[in-house]
Amino acid sequence: MSYGYKIGSLPITTVQRLPNYLRLVRELQREGLEAVSSARLAETLRVEAIQIRKDFGYIGITGRPKTGYRVDELVDVIEQCLSWNRVQDAILVGAGNLGRALMGYRGFATHGLRIVAAFDVDPGITGESVNEISVHALSELAPIARRLKVRMAILTVSPEAAQAAADKLVDAGIEGIWNFTGKRLSVPDDVIIQDQDIATGLAVLSAKLTARAAPLR
Amino acid sequence: MSYGYKIGSLPITTVQRLPNYLRLVRELQREGLEAVSSARLAETLRVEAIQIRKDFGYIGITGRPKTGYRVDELVDVIEQCLSWNRVQDAILVGAGNLGRALMGYRGFATHGLRIVAAFDVDPGITGESVNEISVHALSELAPIARRLKVRMAILTVSPEAAQAAADKLVDAGIEGIWNFTGKRLSVPDDVIIQDQDIATGLAVLSAKLTARAAPLR
DNA sequence: GACTGTGAATCTATTCACAGCG
DNA sequence: CGCTGTGAATAGATTCACAGTC
Numbered sequence: 001m002s003y004g005y006k007i008g009s010l011p012i013t014t015v016q017r018l019p020n021y022l023r024l025v026r027e028l029q030r031e032g033l034e035a036v037s038s039a040r041l042a043e044t045l046r047v048e049a050i051q052i053r054k055d056f057g058y059i060g061i062t063g064r065p066k067t068g069y070r071v072d073e074l075v076d077v078i079e080q081c082l083s084w085n086r087v088q089d090a091i092l093v094g095a096g097n098l099g100r101a102l103m104g105y106r107g108f109a110t111h112g113l114r115i116v117a118a119f120d121v122d123p124g125i126t127g128e129s130v131n132e133i134s135v136h137a138l139s140e141l142a143p144i145a146r147r148l149k150v151r152m153a154i155l156t157v158s159p160e161a162a163q164a165a166a167d168k169l170v171d172a173g174i175e176g177i178w179n180f181t182g183k184r185l186s187v188p189d190d191v192i193i194q195d196q197d198i199a200t201g202l203a204v205l206s207a208k209l210t211a212r213a214a215p216l217r
Numbered sequence: 218m219s220y221g222y223k224i225g226s227l228p229i230t231t232v233q234r235l236p237n238y239l240r241l242v243r244e245l246q247r248e249g250l251e252a253v254s255s256a257r258l259a260e261t262l263r264v265e266a267i268q269i270r271k272d273f274g275y276i277g278i279t280g281r282p283k284t285g286y287r288v289d290e291l292v293d294v295i296e297q298c299l300s301w302n303r304v305q306d307a308i309l310v311g312a313g314n315l316g317r318a319l320m321g322y323r324g325f326a327t328h329g330l331r332i333v334a335a336f337d338v339d340p341g342i343t344g345e346s347v348n349e350i351s352v353h354a355l356s357e358l359a360p361i362a363r364r365l366k367v368r369m370a371i372l373t374v375s376p377e378a379a380q381a382a383a384d385k386l387v388d389a390g391i392e393g394i395w396n397f398t399g400k401r402l403s404v405p406d407d408v409i410i411q412d413q414d415i416a417t418g419l420a421v422l423s424a425k426l427t428a429r430a431a432p433l434r
Numbered sequence: 435g436a437c438t439g440t441g442a443a444t445c446t447a448t449t450c451a452c453a454g455c456g
Numbered sequence: 457c458g459c460t461g462t463g464a465a466t467a468g469a470t471t472c473a474c475a476g477t478c
Contacts, residue, residue: 065454083426088426194425206301274438281437282436284436
């Protein structure tokens, strides 16, 4: 597990910055702006302009001196890069607090993500519909996922139930798991795990606050 | 905004890994294990053993040949490093789906985080209590935050309301904002912002899935 | 023999300097 | 000029090689 693993041919750090760029250039597009310079973007995004130019270079976007980059092109290419221009279907496992929050999150629409079904162990919940997404029993996971040809799953069960659920997802032929459980999952090598652990974010903030109170440098 | 900004004297990447280490060594501690080798930890965590040794070196933990690292010491030092051994009070702004999910999240207890009050614009919600945390009107934010001497805030309002809420937090003397809104906030330099943007996680997963379908290398 | 830990080497990402173009 | 874009320099993080210690 090396720290700078490239995806396709893009540095992972570049991929991580793409959503920020996209959000902003979409906004500029709505405002009717045709072209924008890296300096202008940098101002809003708190990223160095040179960094933006390098990133745009990586994804094959070329700008023009004096004018800058074409906004339409930026939107198209970045969306394509992230595959956010096509709808990606996903299932969600674990319809607790967090699961429901994600089912209700409207932002996914602009990220090409559609949650097509949810699953939960609790029989009190199954049968319900949350935000027009129906919640099924866990036993139905594999057949439904297979029938809908879903490749991606969002895992929001309790830490204790995480591994068992992951096993079910693997059996169902899921290729990528977005893991919100905070547990490290063991799965076959060809299944992609993306850990979304809020503890790491909190750790960085805690450490910065501490350093601020008693600056060590 | 350089990519490897150090916190205190620790590499930021090390800080990000600390929660993983802590989770595991706490578990081992509960199991009554006294010492553990970096190789053993590496096996479970899918991180290279040498990386773990380097990280432990950075935070000043020293192990012993043949035996490994003392589990108790690991727990103590890592907790101290993250300031998760003392309780840090925080307020939460935006008691919608996500806000409620976080208010109900039991894991914060083991991260030294306690949400002492919540705030929301919606008068239909204010006055309620979610998980024993009472929800107040936004106008009460500054006085309450000041009285309770809260340094940290969790921001879970809608993107549109994000900047206005951030301004209120700054006025209330908040020093660190954990930003779940996906909006880039502009605040004075001495206020620390930690962005917790799920879009970046999704971006990485999307890109990996795409690369997997048509491996570019 | 089984581990840690350090200094050097490597790899990755960021930033700089400046050439090139409209 | 004002901006992009490239190749070189720097900074940062990981990994290697191996010496040291229990």
